[in-house]
Amino acid sequence: DGGITQSPKYLFRKEGQNVTLSCEQNLNHDAMYWYRQDPGQGLRLIYYSQIVNDFQKGDIAEGYSVSREKKESFPLTVTSAQKNPTAFYLCASSTFPGDEQYFGPGTRLTVT
Amino acid sequence: AQSVTQLGSHVSVSEGALVLLRCNYSSSVPPYLFWYVQYPNQGLQLLLKYTSAATLVKGINGFEAEFKKSETSFHLTKPSAHMSDAAEYFCAVSGVGNFNKFYFGSGTKLNVKP
Numbered sequence: 001d002g003g004i005t006q007s008p009k010y011l012f013r014k015e016g017q018n019v020t021l022s023c024e025q026n027l028n029h030d031a032m033y034w035y036r037q038d039p040g041q042g043l044r045l046i047y048y049s050q051i052v053n054d055f056q057k058g059d060i061a062e063g064y065s066v067s068r069e070k071k072e073s074f075p076l077t078v079t080s081a082q083k084n085p086t087a088f089y090l091c092a093s094s095t096f097p098g099d100e101q102y103f104g105p106g107t108r109l110t111v112t
Numbered sequence: 113a114q115s116v117t118q119l120g121s122h123v124s125v126s127e128g129a130l131v132l133l134r135c136n137y138s139s140s141v142p143p144y145l146f147w148y149v150q151y152p153n154q155g156l157q158l159l160l161k162y163t164s165a166a167t168l169v170k171g172i173n174g175f176e177a178e179f180k181k182s183e184t185s186f187h188l189t190k191p192s193a194h195m196s197d198a199a200e201y202f203c204a205v206s207g208v209g210n211f212n213k214f215y216f217g218s219g220t221k222l223n224v225k226p
Contacts, residue, residue: 097206103155
């Protein structure tokens with residue numbers, strides 16, 4: 001079955017540590033996205049990539065970094081510079097920017 | 113810039129009653145419009161989308177939405193609510209310009225009472 005996988009489902013880290021969230025898709029989509037979701041705040045765009053080896057900052061990119069070395073993969077690193085990293089992180093992909101986005105199951109990150 | 117407004121962060125209906133979730137958008141050109149559903153601790157699932165074809169769009173799970181250009185609205189309806197419809201619903205818009213970026217509404221939590 002085609003889809004998007006995110007791992008792990010739950011992640012716990014100590015403050016000051018960098019952590020990388022995985023996102024893989026086998027839908028052959030060019031565009032991929034990372035969102036952050038906090039209670040009552042909807043979805044906020046962190047980074048997006050329209051094509052391999054290219055990515056753009058979203059609305060809340062500070063404290064995050066990404067790479068897009070393969071079409072299928074778009075990992076997100078939450079760095080120690082992110083002041084409030086505890087959140088639910090969602091990865092998505094689409095055939096082209098603006099088309100319907102397909103979402104992964106999400107990763108809940110807790111930093112203490 | 114485009115934006116999406118969902119009226120009502122929480123909506124409560126009785127089982128069997130009509131579901132109406134409101135969405136208004138601001139756009140200078142006809143957009144693509146979407147409704148997504150999210151169950152707790154899960155990703156978003158597409159319910160339906162409008163891409164300038166028929167103005168009444170039918171989706172999964174008995175939901176439908178009507179695009180009204182004059183009102184810049186795309187409200188989501190279902191004739192009879194089921195307990196399983198309890199979830200959070202997000203309206204989204206995309207369109208030309210700004211790399212066809214997606215804009216999500218802030219979401220509406222639907223509660224279904226027995």
